[in-house]
Amino acid sequence: MAYYKWGVSIQALGYRLENLGLIESEYTDILLETKPYFRGKKGPRTPGWKKQLGKEFVETTLEAYSKGLISAGKVASGLGITVREAMKEIEQRSK
Numbered sequence: 001m002a003y004y005k006w007g008v009s010i011q012a013l014g015y016r017l018e019n020l021g022l023i024e025s026e027y028t029d030i031l032l033e034t035k036p037y038f039r040g041k042k043g044p045r046t047p048g049w050k051k052q053l054g055k056e057f058v059e060t061t062l063e064a065y066s067k068g069l070i071s072a073g074k075v076a077s078g079l080g081i082t083v084r085e086a087m088k089e090i091e092q093r094s095k
Helices: 002-006 010-019 027-032 048-053 055-066 072-079 083-094
Strands: none
Touching: 010 027, 048 055, 055 072, 055 083, 072 083
16 A cells, blocks of 8 residues: 555545645545434434543543644544544634
8 A cells, every 4th residue: 555655644645635726625535434324313423532521521622622732633643533523623613
């Protein structure tokens, strides 16, 4: 695999390809996402990472970001999500 050669993650390689204009913007996230399967349920489903980490941990992490104690990258790393997903969570929280 090419990403082993350069010592980067698939995600980092995808973002670099996006920045170079070789693939469409946000295509990397689309490829890496696993779409939840809804069986008769209506309404949004809580992502697995939120269930696994727990509401208190997620809220505390986002609060630390809002107080300027950690960066968006640290939010993403701590929650195990992409930086784009972290920014979406941060934006939703500020509304």
